Amino acid sequence: MRHRSIHWRCPANAAMLSVKRGLLILLLAAATACAGYWIYYRYVTAPERWMSTEANGEMEWLRREYHLSDAQFTRIEEMHREYAPKCDLMCEKIAKANARLDQFILANKTETPEVEAAMRDCLAVQGECRQALLAHVYAVSAEMSPVDGTRYREMMKSRIVEPGVSHAAVISQVAK
Numbered sequence: 001m002r003h004r005s006i007h008w009r010c011p012a013n014a015a016m017l018s019v020k021r022g023l024l025i026l027l028l029a030a031a032t033a034c035a036g037y038w039i040y041y042r043y044v045t046a047p048e049r050w051m052s053t054e055a056n057g058e059m060e061w062l063r064r065e066y067h068l069s070d071a072q073f074t075r076i077e078e079m080h081r082e083y084a085p086k087c088d089l090m091c092e093k094i095a096k097a098n099a100r101l102d103q104f105i106l107a108n109k110t111e112t113p114e115v116e117a118a119m120r121d122c123l124a125v126q127g128e129c130r131q132a133l134l135a136h137v138y139a140v141s142a143e144m145s146p147v148d149g150t151r152y153r154e155m156m157k158s159r160i161v162e163p164g165v166s167h168a169a170v171i172s173q174v175a176k
Helices: 011-053 057-065 070-107 113-142 146-161
Strands: none
Touching: 057 070, 070 113, 113 146
16 A cells, blocks of 8 residues: 655645645746737837838838828828928927027116017027928928828817917816
């Protein structure tokens, strides 16, 4: 007759073995779920991640997101190429105007004609930039299908209406 260890007959040890087995199964299930999520995430986001690392990735995203034909894509890509130097120049003007305003604010203890002029200059340059962007957005959306053009304008309007601040955050009671 074989002798079995008393260790295996003890209900407490059997319960502990059951708990260990359950924890091992739970750990393996969690590891499998994590691995599955990671694989799924990598697979699903691969095109976007690829586009974000490519030199022309933003344009490729635009092509896919707004279902652009090759002809539409070529025209819009040309528009972007023409607009980019204008945008860079506007950003430079805004930065200079903001720096000038900043200097006057720090140099004066009260509002002065120089501060007011620098503020007007900032507002004028920002308005010019927003107007140029609006014209560009309308031109680009005109190249798209009506539905996609509307979606594009909807996406871009927050950058025109209130750059840097969501429209819902505006304090004006009239807008609410």
